[in-house]
Amino acid sequence: MTTTIHSLPRIMVEPVVRAALLEDVGRSGDITSQAVVPAGTQAHLQLVARESGVLAGIEVAKLAFMLMDENCSFDVLCEDGTDLQAGTVIADIQGDARAMLTAERTALNFLGHLSGIASATRPIARAIAPYGTKVSCTRKTLPGMRMLQKYAVRVGGGSNHRFGLDDAVLIKDNHVAIAGGVRAALTRAKENVGHLVKVELEVDTLEQLDEALQCGVDVVLLDNMPIPMLKEAVQRIGGRAICEASGGITPESTIAVAQTGVNQIAMGWLTHSVRVLDIGLDSV
Missing domain, CATH: 3.90.1170.20 (Quinolinate phosphoribosyl transferase, N-terminal domain)
Structure with a gap:
């Protein structure tokens, strides 16, 4: 095809x-x-x-x-x-x-x-498509090759996460720690970026997720969560934000992750070690 x-x-x-x-x-x-x-x-x-x-x-x-x-x-x-x-x-x-x-x-x-x-992406994209889930790449790309590597992911049927630090806000654990917590980080982000910029927050606990949802986050990155916790997280989100799973996900585990109901699965190895x-x- x-x-x-x-x-x-x-x-x-x-x-x-x-x-x-x-x-x-x-x-x-x-x-x-x-x-x-x-x-x-x-x-x-x-x-x-x-x-x-x-x-x-x-x-x-x-x-x-x-x-x-x-x-x-x-x-x-x-x-x-x-x-x-x-x-x-x-x-x-x-x-x-x-x-x-x-x-x-x-x-x-x-x-x-x-x-x-592209060859690594296609079977994953096809396997998780019935669950309404897409596979995406990350910023874990070879220097100078990001544009081409992300293109290859699209050729394989995957989607692209942000291309760089300038096209979306992704608040990670170090941002939260330095900013003084989830609420402080999200509040500052919403006050300081344009209305067209999506704000995503990485969470690794359900308590962080609840606080993020209260603040009106656009996207949540569910990091290194076991399958039962992912299911619970998706239920708590209830469609109020885009949910994305990442961390330690292998081709063999993608179907189980997709079955939790997440919208996206982020896989860095598609570009850094394929x-x-x-x-x-x-x-x-």
Whole structure:
């Protein structure tokens, strides 16, 4: 199956890809390809899946090749969101051999990592969908990669939590401790942010939850709560706020968490430790 996903604009992606290529070519360029491959040699290559999974990042990989050889031919055969099988040909590429070999590792790094995120997200998103629950990523992302990693989560059928510190208020335990308590933290937040900004509070006890609900919190993050406590928390919330579960949740436990009635399940490992999908570049 193929999911309709709008690719990220090039203006957002290009700085990340350029930085990765510059890191790789260093001060002298690809000295291996320059030494081994005669100048002007043309190459015909294909991106091929080595295992089953979900494709994400094909336009990022394409950009890596195009930045090295703007005249190369890059024929996309599978769009982001495609369910891949081992042996699926993802793209057909023709261009300057030296340039193609220089771009290879950067393109595969992006493609394998982003596809790994989408591949891990999709089965979870599908498993919890019948309960009306969505899986989301967090800010636990690799430096410089947040935009792309969060995109890959969407490709896999998940949703995004806040992108940074500037687009939503999330009051955590240290904020509460320094502010002087739940009520003080929520009151100050509501007084100091715009009316369009959501205010979320992390709670790890039912007593904190009750106080937050009394203050009119928009979203509650139910942190590291066992299943019975999650059920009780959802009942107490009663639809008055969006409820989100986080902390120690594994793919195996997501259904049990979703069955408690939470709206969202936040999983940091989707972006900070997921396994890459094995994708290779083969000479034709």
